[in-house]
Amino acid sequence: MSLVPIGEPRHKITVASLREKKLHHEPITCLTAYDYSSARLIDEAGIDIVLVGDSLAQTMLGYENTLSVTLDEMLHHTRAVHRGVKHALLVADMPFGSYQADLNDAIRNAARFVKEAGAEVVKIEGGEKRADLIRRIIDAEIPVAGHIGLTPQSVNVMGGYKVQGKNLSGVEQLMRDAVALDRAGVALIVLEGIPREVAAMITAEVETPTIGIGAGPDCDGQVLVFHDILNLSFGHPAKFVRRYANVGAAITGAVQAFRADVAARQYPSDEESYHLPKETRSALDTVLERKRAMRR
Numbered sequence: 001m002s003l004v005p006i007g008e009p010r011h012k013i014t015v016a017s018l019r020e021k022k023l024h025h026e027p028i029t030c031l032t033a034y035d036y037s038s039a040r041l042i043d044e045a046g047i048d049i050v051l052v053g054d055s056l057a058q059t060m061l062g063y064e065n066t067l068s069v070t071l072d073e074m075l076h077h078t079r080a081v082h083r084g085v086k087h088a089l090l091v092a093d094m095p096f097g098s099y100q101a102d103l104n105d106a107i108r109n110a111a112r113f114v115k116e117a118g119a120e121v122v123k124i125e126g127g128e129k130r131a132d133l134i135r136r137i138i139d140a141e142i143p144v145a146g147h148i149g150l151t152p153q154s155v156n157v158m159g160g161y162k163v164q165g166k167n168l169s170g171v172e173q174l175m176r177d178a179v180a181l182d183r184a185g186v187a188l189i190v191l192e193g194i195p196r197e198v199a200a201m202i203t204a205e206v207e208t209p210t211i212g213i214g215a216g217p218d219c220d221g222q223v224l225v226f227h228d229i230l231n232l233s234f235g236h237p238a239k240f241v242r243r244y245a246n247v248g249a250a251i252t253g254a255v256q257a258f259r260a261d262v263a264a265r266q267y268p269s270d271e272e273s274y275h276l277p278k279e280t281r282s283a284l285d286t287v288l289e290r291k292r293a294m295r296r
């Protein structure tokens with residue numbers, strides 16, 4: 001495995017280099033990002049893929065689920081992320097409603113992510129039933145990422161966020177979905193919320209790199225939501241989430257300390273204040289002294 005040490009020159013990650021990584025059994029790393037500063041930190045830390053996930057509906061915008069986020073909101077966040085990314089492959093989620101209704105609309109909307117926001121790949125949820133649409137978008141020179149298993153945009157159809165592919169027909173459907181996406185020529189396939197065994201079978205079956213989230217360790221790569229690894233999200237984490245830091249608590253601590261300092265007039269100190277230049281200060285003193293003398 002070739003992990004480029006932090007600070008060393010890095011190559012730009014492309015769709016082709018992801019395939020290379022799969023061929024050489026090099027794990028692929030992916031995190032979500034929704035703004036400039038997080039994108040820049042993630043990119044500079046050497047992550048391969050930055051995903052502007054529609055999970056920003058919840059993490060950034062406070063919506064209940066991903067269904068409400070609009071195309072314009074996704075474009076706005078993708079532009080910000082683009083400004084922070086130099087080396088990682090930039091993938092953006094097409095939001096619910098932006099590709100389901102009409103083929104030409106879907107192509108036009110996908111093109112907006114590339115043209116207006118700098119995305120290199122657009123991600124679409126769904127397998128077999130989206131294969132034709134995905135082929136058409138790829139024909140329009142726009143690389144597409146697939147996403148199968150627990151697809152959050154189908155929450156109302158699935159009746160909640162449930163692990164998929166637990167019975168035989170579910171497993172067979174997932175295999176068909178993965179093969180259909182592979183044949184359509186997607187750049188990568190996100191496998192979300194499926195049993196480890198099924199993810200391993202899919203990964204062995206398809207040439208496309210698989211990126212798992214709640215799909216076990218046998219995928220070609222792993223993705224997690226930025227806010228989840230930092231413990232910046234609210235509510236109970238899913239089973240697969242690993243917390244790498246407690247940023248939520250650090251923010252609360254910092255905000256409370258600022259509040260206490262201001263309340264106690266401990267902030268700002270004299271060192272944290274600007275001062276008049278010497279000459280202005282003495283000129284001002286002279287003016288004030290003159291005024292005082294006139295009042296006497």
Ligand code: KIV
Nearest residue numbers: 032053054055190213
């Ligand atoms: O929106 C999202 O964050 C995703 C994931 C794969 C994490 O689609």
